[in-house]
Amino acid sequence: MKVAVLGAGTMGHGIAQVTAMAGHEVTLRDIEREFVDNGIESISSNLQGGVERDKVTAEEMEATLDRISGTTDLETAVGDADMVIEAVPEEMDIKRKTFSDVEALVSDDTIIGSNTSSLSLTEIASALDNPSRAVGLHFFNPVHIMKLVEIVVPEQADRETVEFADEFVSDIDKVGVEVRDSPGFASSRLGVSLGVEAIRMVQEDVASPRDIDTAMELGYNHPMGPIELGDVVGLDVRLDILEHLREELGERFRPPQILRQKVRAGKLGKKTGEGFYVWEDGEIVGVSGESRTDRQSKSDGVSGEYDGNEGDDE
Numbered sequence: 001m002k003v004a005v006l007g008a009g010t011m012g013h014g015i016a017q018v019t020a021m022a023g024h025e026v027t028l029r030d031i032e033r034e035f036v037d038n039g040i041e042s043i044s045s046n047l048q049g050g051v052e053r054d055k056v057t058a059e060e061m062e063a064t065l066d067r068i069s070g071t072t073d074l075e076t077a078v079g080d081a082d083m084v085i086e087a088v089p090e091e092m093d094i095k096r097k098t099f100s101d102v103e104a105l106v107s108d109d110t111i112i113g114s115n116t117s118s119l120s121l122t123e124i125a126s127a128l129d130n131p132s133r134a135v136g137l138h139f140f141n142p143v144h145i146m147k148l149v150e151i152v153v154p155e156q157a158d159r160e161t162v163e164f165a166d167e168f169v170s171d172i173d174k175v176g177v178e179v180r181d182s183p184g185f186a187s188s189r190l191g192v193s194l195g196v197e198a199i200r201m202v203q204e205d206v207a208s209p210r211d212i213d214t215a216m217e218l219g220y221n222h223p224m225g226p227i228e229l230g231d232v233v234g235l236d237v238r239l240d241i242l243e244h245l246r247e248e249l250g251e252r253f254r255p256p257q258i259l260r261q262k263v264r265a266g267k268l269g270k271k272t273g274e275g276f277y278v279w280e281d282g283e284i285v286g287v288s289g290e291s292r293t294d295r296q297s298k299s300d301g302v303s304g305e306y307d308g309n310e311g312d313d314e
Helices: 010-021 033-052 058-066 074-078 092-103 121-125 159-171 187-203 209-219 226-233 235-249 257-264 292-299
Strands: 002-006 025-029 068-071 083-086 111-114 134-139 148-153 175-180 277-280 283-287
Touching: 002 010, 002 074, 010 025, 010 033, 010 058, 010 068, 010 134, 025 033, 025 074, 033 058, 033 068, 058 068, 074 092, 083 092, 092 111, 092 121, 111 159, 121 134, 134 159, 148 159, 159 175, 187 209, 187 226, 187 235, 187 257, 209 226, 226 235, 226 277, 235 257
Parallel strands: 002 025, 002 083, 025 068, 083 111, 111 134, 148 175
Antiparallel strands: 134 148, 277 283
């Protein structure tokens, strides 16, 4: 099968990787060549890490990379695709335009999927002349590790489209859960509920970010605490999702003021080097607001080191 993935960022290149590893031909497209090249480079780095840990063979790595091509031209990417999966920025207008542009270039039976984590699939699909071909495929970060994919069913989707999506998810060695299109679906709604309450606890000085995360990791066996996860996802993304859910579902999703302040200050988490934690080279080195001396003392073992483990990358 030929699959086009639109958007070579964190989610897009991850989707391209797992799809190619499953034996499908993949075209990865973004608006600038630099973005495409960076995406393919990230795939290569992920695979090399798998080889070094004996989770991927050198032959599998080579075959996977051979199945991936990159382009900035939309028609080249989607023209002969059996499935198109968009992983463009999480903005309704961009996603609707992407769907409309894709439909004008693909065959009548091409399935068009969206990796949106919270936006209405029904509204995105309504940009199509034939919205029955649309489906949500919500992957989780990091895509090459996380097993779950939410198969989101918009109002217009037909059963054949949903079954196609379900078979694709199984074929790429993921586990699919089918959810009706509703605000936040299942995972984002539940996950952001936990995350926003953890942020409120920080705001109310109930406990430190470190201790809240440790409580959930050790007490509930979560691989990553809710504060750290917010930093990894991006506090701006968390804020956008909360604003959307507040509009759709009510005041229980009102963003805490401390989250708004972080975003206004440009402290968006891991991607900017500081959110609720301070990050260096992709690792947590302290809590925002700690002095450099305090962080150094903790790293030297004076008061216990927080390891910030994000799981075993393949």
